[in-house]
Amino acid sequence: MRILAIESSCDETAAAVVDMGPSYRRILSNVVASQVDTHALYGGVVPEIASRAHIEAISMITRQAQSEAGLSLKDLDAVAVTHTPGLIGCLLVGVSFAKALAFSAGLPLIPVDHIKAHAAAAYLSHPHLEAPFSALVVSGGHTSIYRVPTPSTFVEIGGTRDDAAGEAFDKVGRIMGLPYPGGAAMDALAAEGYALLETGDLKKIPLPSPALRDCFDFSFSGLKTACVNYMHNYRQIHGLDKIDPIPHEEKVRVAVSFTDAAINGICKTIRNVLQYTHEKTLVLAGGVAANSHLRKAVLSTAEKHSAALYTPSIQLCGDNGAMVGAQAYFEYLAGVQAGTGLNAFASGEAATICPAL
Ligand code: KG4
Ligand code: ZN
Numbered sequence: 119m120r121i122l123a124i125e126s127s128c129d130e131t132a133a134a135v136v137d138m139g140p141s142y143r144r145i146l147s148n149v150v151a152s153q154v155d156t157h158a159l160y161g162g163v164v165p166e167i168a169s170r171a172h173i174e175a176i177s178m179i180t181r182q183a184q185s186e187a188g189l190s191l192k193d194l195d196a197v198a199v200t201h202t203p204g205l206i207g208c209l210l211v212g213v214s215f216a217k218a219l220a221f222s223a224g225l226p227l228i229p230v231d232h233i234k235a236h237a238a239a240a241y242l243s244h245p246h247l248e249a250p251f252s253a254l255v256v257s258g259g260h261t262s263i264y265r266v267p268t269p270s271t272f273v274e275i276g277g278t279r280d281d282a283a284g285e286a287f288d289k290v291g292r293i294m295g296l297p298y299p300g301g302a303a304m305d306a307l308a309a310e311g312y313a314l315l316e317t318g319d320l321k322k323i324p325l326p327s328p329a330l331r332d333c334f335d336f337s338f339s340g341l342k343t344a345c346v347n348y349m350h351n352y353r354q355i356h357g358l359d360k361i362d363p364i365p366h367e368e369k370v371r372v373a374v375s376f377t378d379a380a381i382n383g384i385c386k387t388i389r390n391v392l393q394y395t396h397e398k399t400l401v402l403a404g405g406v407a408a409n410s411h412l413r414k415a416v417l418s419t420a421e422k423h424s425a426a427l428y429t430p431s432i433q434l435c436g437d438n439g440a441m442v443g444a445q446a447y448f449e450y451l452a453g454v455q456a457g458t459g460l461n462a463f464a465s466g467e468a469a470t471i472c473p474a475l
Pocket of ligand 2: 257405
């Protein structure tokens, strides 16, 4: 089944063509236009600017995805689009565009939940992955744990009560003067920090764990605030002004301390989830799943519980259209389709009213 999939929930305008079937999962094209440089100026995504940028890019990106796949509209079997959760103005651009495209081409329209799509990216990197599995989706906007008994059924069993993991990475990076989004730069700094920890040349800052007790929920705001306070104190003690650069060694110490606290909290919760669910298959997905230290630590946690870990390739961890197409295939098989009445929903809960459309 050849699906043209569109993603515009945050700051990436993306379109892809995937070819999915019972025994194959192929990405025919996957085009992503990132707005990161535009938003870096403000240190975070500005919703109105993001929506406008989607409007400017969406036609061209969709056409490029079709042309790279070498397929015209008549060669396609369906159009899919992310309709929740995300920034409402951004989602509406993709949803309106996809509705018009599907309607004009007489193709079925498949609405896709962005978080499910992140997990579905793992199908594309691992052709043999099948539900049931447990999934942890860690991104800039979400940190949620699901049981996935069938590919289209996601039951949330835990999540963050405040900040998402990626949001915390970005905020801590920002306070150290790293460019937005800080996740990848924090990853590199933490690598230096882990090497120094091994040789005993660095001491970690004691930080609170994001894992909450007696549940599968997280709280990343305490961890984030502890890092922010540490940096403020450091500036005061060393007579540094707000704009004075932080010494590299101190950035390394904060990055590795934060990363380690985040990873230990995530792995502790994963251990509890695997013990509770007795699931032997685990998916780790979302933008933060690109973190090299997190990938290693979760793999070792899964192995200790004799569970197989499936993580999308690094290129498929961030927002993209192919992951939307992959999930759309399973939604279609489960009978999920929308008409021209399809709407966008900023928060995931509202999505439950959508299948009736
Ligand atoms: O999934 P995603 O592309 O967008 C959302 O749906 O939110 O995730 C973006 C997030 C950002 O917070 C970014 O800093 C983070 O993923 N990220 C990373 C890494 N690469 C991207 N966080 C930690 N380590 C990385 N290597
Ligand atoms: Zn995302």
